[in-house]
Amino acid sequence: MDQLDREILRLLQSDNRLSSAEIGQVVGLSVSAASERVRRLNGAGIIRGNHACLDPGRVGLPLCAFIFVDLAPHPDEEGFRQQLMARAEIQEIQQIAGPHCYLLKARVAGTQALQQLLADHIKSHADVLRTETVIVMETVKDTPAMALPADGALEPAGQSDPLRAKA
Missing domain, CATH: 1.10.10.10 (Winged helix-like DNA-binding domain superfamily/Winged helix DNA-binding domain)
Incomplete structure (x- = not known):
């Protein structure tokens, strides 16, 4: 590139x-x-x-929540991930380092919808030990744009330039 x-x-x-x-x-x-x-x-x-790029409030999904999830030792992670990926309310699923296993980003209509999502589709999974939910009060910045590295920057370890390989 x-x-x-x-x-x-x-x-x-x-x-x-x-x-x-x-x-x-x-x-x-x-x-x-x-x-x-x-x-x-x-x-x-x-x-x-x-x-x-939709305006969440204008499409009836004004509530954004981040959900930390802790799993049991030796969980069925693939089953857990598949269950979450099937939910349109969950926009992001991040496996993270630190005191929790996963961080989810969810968009819902309100607190009742969030409570239902948690109860019926997250906490109901057999391997979920605990969740911690943080509700966003105001989104200050929300962009999918990335700061691209300058020309000549090193590629991440173990990765080659996919465009150079095709040249």
Whole structure:
């Protein structure tokens, strides 16, 4: 991945509806060259999808909660994960280091919906020992955009550049 790819990714993170012509104009490429780079970024899995970013309050899901989950020793983690992944209310599932096993991010209509999610779909799993829930009072920043490393930055250990391998 070179500097042009990073610039294209920065543009797409701010507006994924940009046309290849608009991208090419900003980064100094022809329409076909910009289109090919975006296609390669998609094909390499660097761009994982194109999604609409919804306003949670306007779609009836104003309550955001973070749920710490502690599991029993030697749990059926795959079953636990599958049960959580099936729930649309759970936006993120992070396996974490520290005093807890998992951190979940959930979006629901209100406290009753949160209580039902906890009781029926999280605490009901046989391997869940304990949960701790934190309700968000105000979201100050919420963005899927990432700060991309500068050109020439080292790749994470054990990983190669997927675009360079295809060149």
